[in-house]
Amino acid sequence: MSDFLALTVTAMVPFLLVAQGTMLSGRSGIFNVSQEGLMLLGASVGYLVSLQLGSNVVGLLAAAVAGAVFGAALAWATTYLRLDQFVVGLALFFLAGGAASLLYRIVVGDSDVKRIHPLPKVLFDQDLLVFLAIAFSLVLWWWLYRTDAGMRLRSVGENPKAADSLGINVMRTRMLAGTVGAALMAVGGAYLPMAFAGTYADGVVAGRGWLAIALAFFGGWRPQFILLGSFFFAAMDVLAQRAQVSGIGLPHQFVSMLPYVATLVVMVFAFRWARVPQFLGRNYDRESRIVG
Amino acid sequence: MTQTLVAARPTAQDRVRTLLGAAIPYVLAVIGAFLVVAVIVLALGHNPLEAFRAVLTNSFRNETGMVQTLKKWVPLTLLALAFAIPLGAGRFNIGGEGQLILGAVGSVAVGITFSELPQVVLLPLVLISGVLAGVVWAGIAAWLMAQFKINEILSTVLLNFVSFEVLDYLASVVWPDAGAGGAVTLPIGAGAELPTIGRPPMHVGVLLVLLVSVVAAVLARRSVGGFELRAVGLNERAARVHGVRTGRVAVVSMVVGGALGGLAGAIEVAGVHHRMLEGIQSNFLLLGIIIGLIARGSLTAVPFVAFGIAVLEVGAGSMQRVSGTPVETVLILEGLILLFLLMSDYVTARLRVRAARTSAKAALA
Numbered sequence: 302m303s304d305f306l307a308l309t310v311t312a313m314v315p316f317l318l319v320a321q322g323t324m325l326s327g328r329s330g331i332f333n334v335s336q337e338g339l340m341l342l343g344a345s346v347g348y349l350v351s352l353q354l355g356s357n358v359v360g361l362l363a364a365a366v367a368g369a370v371f372g373a374a375l376a377w378a379t380t381y382l383r384l385d386q387f388v389v390g391l392a393l394f395f396l397a398g399g400a401a402s403l404l405y406r407i408v409v410g411d412s413d414v415k416r417i418h419p420l421p422k423v424l425f426d427q428d429l430l431v432f433l434a435i436a437f438s439l440v441l442w443w444w445l446y447r448t449d450a451g452m453r454l455r456s457v458g459e460n461p462k463a464a465d466s467l468g469i470n471v472m473r474t475r476m477l478a479g480t481v482g483a484a485l486m487a488v489g490g491a492y493l494p495m496a497f498a499g500t501y502a503d504g505v506v507a508g509r510g511w512l513a514i515a516l517a518f519f520g521g522w523r524p525q526f527i528l529l530g531s532f533f534f535a536a537m538d539v540l541a542q543r544a545q546v547s548g549i550g551l552p553h554q555f556v557s558m559l560p561y562v563a564t565l566v567v568m569v570f571a572f573r574w575a576r577v578p579q580f581l582g583r584n585y586d587r588e589s590r591i592v593g
Numbered sequence: 594m595t596q597t598l599v600a601a602r603p604t605a606q607d608r609v610r611t612l613l614g615a616a617i618p619y620v621l622a623v624i625g626a627f628l629v630v631a632v633i634v635l636a637l638g639h640n641p642l643e644a645f646r647a648v649l650t651n652s653f654r655n656e657t658g659m660v661q662t663l664k665k666w667v668p669l670t671l672l673a674l675a676f677a678i679p680l681g682a683g684r685f686n687i688g689g690e691g692q693l694i695l696g697a698v699g700s701v702a703v704g705i706t707f708s709e710l711p712q713v714v715l716l717p718l719v720l721i722s723g724v725l726a727g728v729v730w731a732g733i734a735a736w737l738m739a740q741f742k743i744n745e746i747l748s749t750v751l752l753n754f755v756s757f758e759v760l761d762y763l764a765s766v767v768w769p770d771a772g773a774g775g776a777v778t779l780p781i782g783a784g785a786e787l788p789t790i791g792r793p794p795m796h797v798g799v800l801l802v803l804l805v806s807v808v809a810a811v812l813a814r815r816s817v818g819g820f821e822l823r824a825v826g827l828n829e830r831a832a833r834v835h836g837v838r839t840g841r842v843a844v845v846s847m848v849v850g851g852a853l854g855g856l857a858g859a860i861e862v863a864g865v866h867h868r869m870l871e872g873i874q875s876n877f878l879l880l881g882i883i884i885g886l887i888a889r890g891s892l893t894a895v896p897f898v899a900f901g902i903a904v905l906e907v908g909a910g911s912m913q914r915v916s917g918t919p920v921e922t923v924l925i926l927e928g929l930i931l932l933f934l935l936m937s938d939y940v941t942a943r944l945r946v947r948a949a950r951t952s953a954k955a956a957l958a
Contacts, residue, residue, distance in 0.1 A: 334746075378935070382936075382939045383939075384935045384936075384938070384939060385935070387685060388886050388931070388935060389932070389935060391882060391883070391886065391931070392886075392928050392929075392931040392932040392935065393928070393932075394928075395879070395883065395924055395925075395927055395928030395931070396925055396928035396929065396932070398924060399921045399922070399923075399924035399925035399928060400921075400925065402919070402921040402924075403633075403919055403921040403922065403925065406919045406921060407637060407919075508754060511687075511750045511753075511754075512750075512754070514746070514747065514750065515747050515750060515751055518744060518747050552762055552766060554758040554759070554761050554762040554766075555758070555762070557758045558754075558755050558758045558759075561751040561752070561754045561755050562751075562755060564747075564751055565737065565743070565748060565751055565752075568737075568741065568743045568747070568748075569737065569741050569743065577744070
C-alpha cells in the first residue's frame with residue numbers, strides 16, 4: 302500500500318505542476334493549450350542541460366526559462382496583438398514540440414542513450430520536487446484567495462474592464478501570469494525524464510498535457526481542488542499500470558478509462574463546482590465598447 | 594416610383610482582386626516560414642536549398658510518391674473538415690482522433706462479423722457503420738455540451754483517451770490477431786476492402802473524399818445550414834436574436850464533424866490497413882487541426898491546404914535521407930506558417946487603419 306502511495310505521489314507531480322500552471326494562466330484569462338508541446342520542450346531541455354552540466358537543478362531552471370519564453374510569446378500575442386488565444390496556443394504547441402525533438406536530435410543524435418541521475422530523495426523516499434509541488438499548490442491557494450495581488454489576478458480573469466477601471470494593469474498581469482504558468486508547465490515536463498525513464502523520448506509526455514487541461518476544469522480552476530484532482534488522476538494511472546501487470550479481474554483497459562470517464566461524470570454532476578473564469582480564452586480590448 | 598437598392602454583382606476584375614488580396618497573407622506567411630526554417634537548417638550545417646527541394650519534389654517525382662501523398666491526403670482532409678466545420682460555429686472539436694478510431698472500430702466490427710457477405714452489401718455497410726460510430730462518439734460530446742454546458746475541448750480530448758483504450762481492448766482481447774505482434778485485429782473480409790485503381794494501387798476512397806469535400810464546400814457557401822453555421826460563428830448572440838437555433842447548429846456541426854472523422858477511420862480500415870491496429874490514428878488529428886486553422890475555416894481551402902501539408906509530411910522523410918536535415922524541421926515549418934498567417938492578420942488590420950487615417954486626413958486638408 303505504501304508502495305502504491307509512493308508511486309502515486311511521484312506520478313502526481315507532472316499533473317500537478319502543469320495543471321497549476323494552466324490554472325494560474327487561465328485565472329488571468331489566458332487559456333494556454335500548448336501544454337503538451339511545452340512539457341515536451343521542458344523534458345528535452347531539462348534532460349539535455351542536466352546531461353551536459355550534470356546538475357538536475359540547472360536542468361529544471363533551464364526548462365523553466367524555455368517554457369517562460371513560449372508563455373511570454375503567447376501572452377504578448379494575445380494581449381498586445383489580440384490574436385486568437387486558441388490558435389496561437391496550438392501554433393506554439395507545434396513549435397515547442399518540433400523544437401524539443403530537434404534539440405534532442407542535434408545534441409544527442411544517434412549516439413548511445415545516456416541516462417541522467419534521478420533527483421535525490423530527501424524524505425519518505427521521495428524527491429524534493431514532490432514536496433515543492435504540493436507546498437506550491439497550497440501557497441498558490443493562499444496567494445490567490447488571501448492576498449490583494451491574488452485577488453487582482455482573479456479579477457483580471459473575471460472582468461478585465463472592471464479591473465482596468467480600478468487601475469489594475471490588465472496587460473502586465475496577463476503577461477506575468479501567462480509567463481509563469483508556461484514555465485510551470487515546462488518544469489512539469491522536465492520532471493518526467495528525471496523521475497521515470499532517465500532519458501528523453503518523443504513519446505515521453507503521452508497526453509499528460511491534454512489531461513492537465515482536463516484537470517484544470519475538473520478542479521474548477523482552483524488550486525486546492527486541482528491538488529486533489531491530480532492525486533486522483535495519478536492514482537488511477539498507477540492502478541491501471543498495476544492492472545496491466547498483475548491483473549485485478551478486470552481488463553486493464555477499463556481501469557485506464559476510469560479517470561477520463563470519471564472526469565466527464567463529475568463535470569455533469571458539478572455545475573456549480575465546475576465554473577470557469579468568466580474571461581477565460583477571451584482577449585481584452587480596452588477600446589471596445591461591448592462589455593463582456 | 595420606389596427605387597430598390599440591390600448590391601451590384603462583383604465584376605470579374607473585382608473578384609480577381611479580392612482573391613489576390615486573400616492570397617497575399619498566405620504567400621507571405623509561407624515565404625516567411627521557409628526563410629526562418631532555412632536559417633535553422635543552415636545553423637544545423639545542412640544545405641537549405643537541397644533540403645527544400647527534397648521536401649517539395651518527393652511527391653511529384655514518381656507515382657509511388659503521389660500515391661503516398663494521396664493516401665495521407667484522404668484522412669488529413671477529412672479530419673481537417675471535422676475540425677473546421679464545428680470551428681465555423683465557434684466550437685473546437687479536438688476529438689478527431691477518437692472519432693477516427695471509433696469509425697475504425699465500427700467498420701472492423703462489421704467487416705469481421707459479416708466477412709462472408711459479398712462486396713456490394715458489405716462495403717457500404719462497413720463505411721456506414723464507421724460513419725455512425727463517429728457520429729455517436731462526437732454525439733456524446735455534443736450532448737454534454739448542449740445539456741450540461743461541458744466545454745467541448747475537454748470532452749472531446751477525454752473521449753480521445755477513452756477511444757485508445759477501446760481500440761486496445763478490441764485489438765488485444767475481442768478480435769486479436771495472434772500472429773501479429775502488438776495490438777492488431779483480425780483482417781476484415783475481402784468484400785469489405787475498398788477497390789483500388791491505378792498502379793501502384795490507390796484505393797477509391799480518394800474519390801469519395803474528393804466528392805465529400807466538394808459537397809461540404811458547396812453546402813457551406815450555398816445552403817441555409819451553411820449560412821446559419823457562419824452566423825453562429827461570427828456572432829452567436831445576433832444569430833439567436835434573428836431566430837437561428839444556435840444550440841442546435843452547434844450540436845449538428847459537432848455531429849457532422851464526427852461523421853467525417855468516422856468516415857476517415859472507415860477508409861483507413863477498408864482502404865489502407867484492412868484491419869484495425871494500434872496507432873491507426875497516426876498524427877492526423879494535429880495535422881488536421883493545423884490544416885483547419887491555416888485554411889481559416891474556409892471549407893473550400895481545406896483540401897488544397899491538406900494537399901500541401903501531405904506533400905510536406907511525405908517529403909520530410911526523403912529530406913532527412915537526402916540532406917540530413919532532421920524531420921522535425923517540417924513540424925516547425927508548419928507551426929511557423931500558422932503563426933505568421935496570424936501575424937499577417939494583425940499587420941493587415943494595422944495597415945487598413947493607417948490607410949483610413951491618411952485618406953481621412955487628405956479629405957480634411
